[in-house]
Amino acid sequence: MCGIVGYLGNKQAKDVIIKGLKRLEYRGYDSAGISTLQNNKLEITKTQGKVSDLSAVMENISHLGGLGIGHTRWATHGIPNDNNAHPHCDNSGKFTLVHNGIIENYNSLKLLLKDNGIDCKTDTDTEVLVQFMGYLYHKEKLDFVETVRLALNQVVGAYGIVVLCEDHPEMLIAARLGSPLLLGIGEDEYFVASDSSPIIEYTRNIIFLDEGELAIIKPGEYQVRNISGNEVVSKKVEEIKYNLEEIEKGGYDHFMLKEINEQAHTISEALRGRVNSEELTVNLGGIYDWVQQILDANHIYITACGTSWHAALIGSYILEEMLNVPVKVEYASEFRYRETAVNGDSVVICVSQSGETADTLAAIRKAREKGALTLGIMNVVGSSIARETHCGVYIHAGPEIGVASTKAFTAQVTIFNLIGILLAQKKGVNPEMIQPIINDIDSLPELVQSVLDQGNEILPIAEDFMDVENFLYLGRGYQFPVALEGALKLKEISYIHAEGYPAAEMKHGPIALIDDNMPVVCIVTEKGYDKIVSNIQEVRARGGKIIIITSEVNAELKEYSDHIIQVPRIHHCLQAILTTIPLQLLAYHMAVLKGCDVDMPRNLAKSVTVE
Numbered sequence: 001m002c003g004i005v006g007y008l009g010n011k012q013a014k015d016v017i018i019k020g021l022k023r024l025e026y027r028g029y030d031s032a033g034i035s036t037l038q039n040n041k042l043e044i045t046k047t048q049g050k051v052s053d054l055s056a057v058m059e060n061i062s063h064l065g066g067l068g069i070g071h072t073r074w075a076t077h078g079i080p081n082d083n084n085a086h087p088h089c090d091n092s093g094k095f096t097l098v099h100n101g102i103i104e105n106y107n108s109l110k111l112l113l114k115d116n117g118i119d120c121k122t123d124t125d126t127e128v129l130v131q132f133m134g135y136l137y138h139k140e141k142l143d144f145v146e147t148v149r150l151a152l153n154q155v156v157g158a159y160g161i162v163v164l165c166e167d168h169p170e171m172l173i174a175a176r177l178g179s180p181l182l183l184g185i186g187e188d189e190y191f192v193a194s195d196s197s198p199i200i201e202y203t204r205n206i207i208f209l210d211e212g213e214l215a216i217i218k219p220g221e222y223q224v225r226n227i228s229g230n231e232v233v234s235k236k237v238e239e240i241k242y243n244l245e246e247i248e249k250g251g252y253d254h255f256m257l258k259e260i261n262e263q264a265h266t267i268s269e270a271l272r273g274r275v276n277s278e279e280l281t282v283n284l285g286g287i288y289d290w291v292q293q294i295l296d297a298n299h300i301y302i303t304a305c306g307t308s309w310h311a312a313l314i315g316s317y318i319l320e321e322m323l324n325v326p327v328k329v330e331y332a333s334e335f336r337y338r339e340t341a342v343n344g345d346s347v348v349i350c351v352s353q354s355g356e357t358a359d360t361l362a363a364i365r366k367a368r369e370k371g372a373l374t375l376g377i378m379n380v381v382g383s384s385i386a387r388e389t390h391c392g393v394y395i396h397a398g399p400e401i402g403v404a405s406t407k408a409f410t411a412q413v414t415i416f417n418l419i420g421i422l423l424a425q426k427k428g429v430n431p432e433m434i435q436p437i438i439n440d441i442d443s444l445p446e447l448v449q450s451v452l453d454q455g456n457e458i459l460p461i462a463e464d465f466m467d468v469e470n471f472l473y474l475g476r477g478y479q480f481p482v483a484l485e486g487a488l489k490l491k492e493i494s495y496i497h498a499e500g501y502p503a504a505e506m507k508h509g510p511i512a513l514i515d516d517n518m519p520v521v522c523i524v525t526e527k528g529y530d531k532i533v534s535n536i537q538e539v540r541a542r543g544g545k546i547i548i549i550t551s552e553v554n555a556e557l558k559e560y561s562d563h564i565i566q567v568p569r570i571h572h573c574l575q576a577i578l579t580t581i582p583l584q585l586l587a588y589h590m591a592v593l594k595g596c597d598v599d600m601p602r603n604l605a606k607s608v609t610v611e
């Protein structure tokens, strides 16, 4: 949440920053702002709205020079207006700062400032931090670095920040605790950003700031120190692995549509080099050394948020079925605060596309504290979760930019199958159980492509229902999480209220909602076929409109449905991958028809780095 960019070099900082903020807009788009330092003077421009609104406002304002910071906001403290937009500055006008995170003790700092005659001008927690820096700088007569360090040492909460000081026109300070931040090391230029997307155009060399670290950046040199002790930390320069094209729309109207259509490819990437279908083996290097410890564990927990939680739920079904051990799924936000039975005999698996979700990260830290073995399933290489788990598997879906997650979900489910197979084999389960899954995995990318190729069948359904206010999604077994995911996709991007339910649970409440206006999406597969057909009858008897997504087309289903979409049949552990895709497309088309901003849905952000 919130994207931040900093630049120091020979280019015009404003150009690098605006371009970078556009790439980070998936992290929030309530307001945007920039601050540059030219002729020893700070210039700040900010506005409510998107980065394009900021560019428009900047047209008549000079932002020259090679030093600057920028921000795109997802509002936490204070409504999204011009005043609350970042960058914020202190009352002396010496300091300006952009921030991602939450300063939890902002109220006590605000009182301290007030007692010293400093009033804040905005409703944000961030302004308090920059005012506090200004206060320390003047009162304690500290230098720039010590000011930032001392201020941060008194902060409770989470931050990724970049700061400028008018008295130091050749210096940029960046610091991190709880919110991601990395440095790009170019030739005679440096970048700071919330992720690597604003940097890749200029350099592939990056450094991940770790928790509690601060970077001092000057022309031709940088240094990383730890905030608490001020010791210099030596950092490894790493390489960005993806290409620029992967973070561009590539001819599609929206990132979401591009990402939906990439799924045959992304699933191939998730599988690449990992499955030997002749020898019926799976190889996952990232957990190889930990397999026995995982198998020896008494409990498996899986924790995640949002769409990743839905993949986790499917993952729990897969692992429980293949390993015959109990597997519990927890929302990370609950798990981190609940008294759990996690201990040294537990394995805690976390699933996160971004690898930065604050609750998931906190859940994994708690699990480690309790002695559990932690395993991450992530997309973003080098992300916080990737670095803080004992072992893990990357899903290799490539950058996902659309706020509504699509390709990450199907890749996560694919990876759960691979983990299940690997563990089951090592556990010595009957190969006859594994063989059909491995056989079907081979054809998975091709079958995904065939579902995508019939994508145009979804548009008429969207046209029929674009004006309704409610939707219900029903599924059983492996298709229940798919129902949840279909409903989530719809509400996220088209703002239609939607609920996913286990089909039989409908009778315990949602059935009261069914009337002639209620569309009900039913996901029907071979497993549990008769049961869900009965549930469909119950909906029909009450006048509900039936949309069926199925691997089993027959006269009965055709008769019962207002719309029917067929997907190929595949092993039931993999089936969710195929049934989810039409639901992603349904949500997409509904949102486009309704004129919603598909890639930047209101109030949402892709990377939720606050709890």
Ligand code: G6P
Pocket (backbone or CB within 6 Å): 305, 306, 307, 308, 309, 351, 352, 353, 354, 355, 356, 357, 360, 403, 404, 405, 604, 605, 606, 607, 608
């Ligand atoms: C946000 C995004 C979702 C995502 C969830 C978890 O809510 O909008 O698309 O599923 O965060 O994110 P993660 O990066 O941990 O998978």
